[in-house]
Amino acid sequence: MNEYSQIDRVLQRYHYDSKALVNILQEVQETCKGRYISEATAEYVAERLDVTKSNVYEVVTFFAALREHPVGEVLIQLCNSTVCKVKKNIEVKNALEEALGIQMGETTKDKKFTLQYTTCFGACDVSPAVRVNKVVYGNLDRETTLALIAKLRREHCE
Amino acid sequence: MNRIQQLITANFDRYDGKDIEAYIRLGGFTAIKKAVEQGSDYVIDELKLAGIKGRGGAAYPTWKKWDAGRRRVAEQKFVICNADEGEPGTFKDREILKKDPYKVIEGMMISAYIFGAKKGFVYIREEYWDIQKTFKKAIEKANEAGYLGEGILGTDFDFTLEVFSGAGAYVCGEGSSLIESMEGHAGRPRIKSPRIGEKGYLGYPTLVNNVETLAGVTRILEMGASEYARYGTEKSKGTKVISVSGNVNRPGVYEVPFGVSLREIVYDVAGGVENDRPVKFLQLGGISGPLVPGSALDTKYAYETLDEKGFTVGSGSVVVVDDNNRIIDYLVSVSDFFYHESCGKCTPCREGKRQLTRLLKKFVDGTARLEDVNAIEKVANTMKHASFCGLGQTAPTAILSALKYFMPELWQLVEEGVHENVAEGEWK
Structure with missing residues (x-):
């Protein structure tokens, strides 16, 4: 069970308390390749916490912060709620898709970048905004978006 | 009247939000001292005089909620700070948590003291992961300084505090959904009654308050309710x-x-x-x-x-x-949001959102007809009255207000669509 040792460490920290399932899965997800909860991982967590597989699966599919599919090394989430729409997030969307050569919802072939829409993450004062691996970048337009992608490429692709 | 005041946000930028000593120098922890010295009747009277209502959105008088709560007898009781700030366009709790976390911690101490809880949780949304980290540190420092833990302020008041992370679900801003997620389940709302004030976390009485409400309570006790009530209007004080x-x-x-x-x-x-x-x-x-x-x-x-x-x-x-924005584009965005966030438990919300999204998109495509306006109204009203929780009940609010104030603009889209379709020979 070597591959699960990191998962065990998270479970230990939470004293195998199934009440903390939502938080446990968030931490487990970060330790997994592709940063998602695979069926095997879900099954393992369910077994160790002595809860049903369907309980774990329901939680994974219910919460937006938990993923059932792998994402790239750099997860870029563009806010698509009202304020960012009003603040022309379409320009940011176009710039992101153009710079990365993929559409929203897709991952680049080298598995480096994933583009997604997300709902409001409370950065409306710097709208339009994205989250890059959870870190917020705001006040974006076409130029600053292209510069952001260039910076991320330097950090992750070289 | 000054348009900007700093009562609840008085400490903003006056300390870095980390240094507990600085917080104390700014008058920190005098509110909890007052509460402990003067007793719970005093606190309830002050909150009543200050007229503070729930700041998460429900606007229920805080004193009423606390007064009912403190009378409930149970083996265990819990307090929760709802920091799951998920309403798009809302980020004030983010600033309060970041710039004056101890005011919130003090507010939780007061709520626990009045309610009779020994354990509290701060439920912070996942998107504020960096604030979760700083808040955990603030809790640690409060523990070290003896403001949390056992025998607080030399009395028999014991209180510990823990951070729980949300996981990106708007519906968890609703108290019972929030508690469901804290018990290891998907965040779907529970049936009322019993209300969570009677049977909440693990089936015990649970008092849930918004971040700003708790910071406000601290400030009110600090400055005195009569002083706080000098601001605002007769019916909306402060x-x-x-x-x-x-x-x-x-x-x-x-x-x-x-x-x-x-x-x-x-x-x-x-x-x-x-x-x-x-x-x-x-x-x-x-x-x-x-x-x-x-x-x-x-x-x-x-x-x-x-x-x-x-x-x-x-x-x-x-x-x-x-005026550069079209009303329909805004409504579609509102509708998309709720379609995404509906938990799927009840039919009016789950299916109503699907239909509203479909109907609104017809206005964008230019395929909307007269009867679609009526259908929107019917679906929206059904959701408003028949949905299980506040999410579904309020999801059509924006649409219903648009029908009231922006009907001509929506009509125009129908008419333009008709003309276009006639010209293209698609209108049957």
Whole structure:
């Protein structure tokens, strides 16, 4: 069970308390390749916490912060709620898709970048905004978006 | 009247939000001392005098909630701070948590003392992961300084505090859904009654308060309710922390006394509209709030004056939208949000959102017809009255207000669509 040792460490920290399932899965997800909860991982967590597989699966599919599919090394989430729409997030969307050569919802072939829409993450004062691996970048337009992608490429692709 | 006040946000930028000693120098922990010395009747009376209501959006008088709660006898009781701030356009709790976390911790101590809880949770949304980290440190420091733990302030008051992370679900802002997720389940709302005040976390009485409410309670006890009540209007006392965003020059978090006009908020507080364009509408109180047409900008920002016109204070968000935006695009965005966030438990919300999204998109495509307007109204009203929880009940609020104030613009889309389709020979 070597591959699960990191998962065990998270479970230990939470004293195998199934009440903390939502938080446990968030931490487990970060330790997994592709940063998602695979069926095997879900099954393992369910077994160790002595809860049903369907309980774990329901939680994974219910919460937006938990993923059932792998994402790239750099997860870029563009806010698509009202304020960012009003603040022309379409320009940011176009710039992101153009710079990365993929559409929203897709991952680049080298598995480096994933583009997604997300709902409001409370950065409306710097709208339009994205989250890059959870870190917020705001006040974006076409130029600053292209510069952001260039910076991320330097950090992750070289 | 000054348009910006700093009561609840008095400590903003006066310390870095980390240093507990600095917080104490600024008068920190005097509110909990007062509560402990003067007793719970005093606290309830002060809250009643201050007139503070739930600041998450429900606007239920805090003193009533606390007064009912403290009388419940149970083996265990819990307090929770709802920091799952998920209403789009709302980010004031983010600033309070970041800039003055100890005021929130002190508010939780007061709530626990009155309610009779030994254990509390701060439920912070996943998107504020960096704040979760700093808040955990603040809790540690409060533990070390003896403000949390056993025998607080030399009394028999024991209280410990823990951070729980949300996981990106809007519906978890609703108290029972929040508790479901804290028990290891998907965050779907529970049936009422019993209310969570009677049977909440693990089946025990649980008192849930919003971040700003707790910070407000601390401030009220600190300065005295009669002083706090000097601000605001007769029926909406004190101040409100608001989040202003959208097409304004200075978006941000501001604290205003109740009774300022919406116009003052847009132009004086937030620096006016970008490129000096006219305000087309505001959305108040989050994405579940109504649209306020530009013609109503002289309305005063207070519970009674907003309620009278069918508007709301809600979460305290003010989204400003200029005349470059089409009403239909905004509504589609609102509808998409709720379609995504409906938990799927009840049919009116789950299917209603699906139908509203489908119907609104017809206006965008130019395929909407007369009967679609009626269908929208029917679905929206069904959701409003038949949905299981507040999410579904308030999801169509923006749409219903648009039907009230922006009908001509929607009609125009129907007419243009008809002309276009006739020209293309598609109209049958």
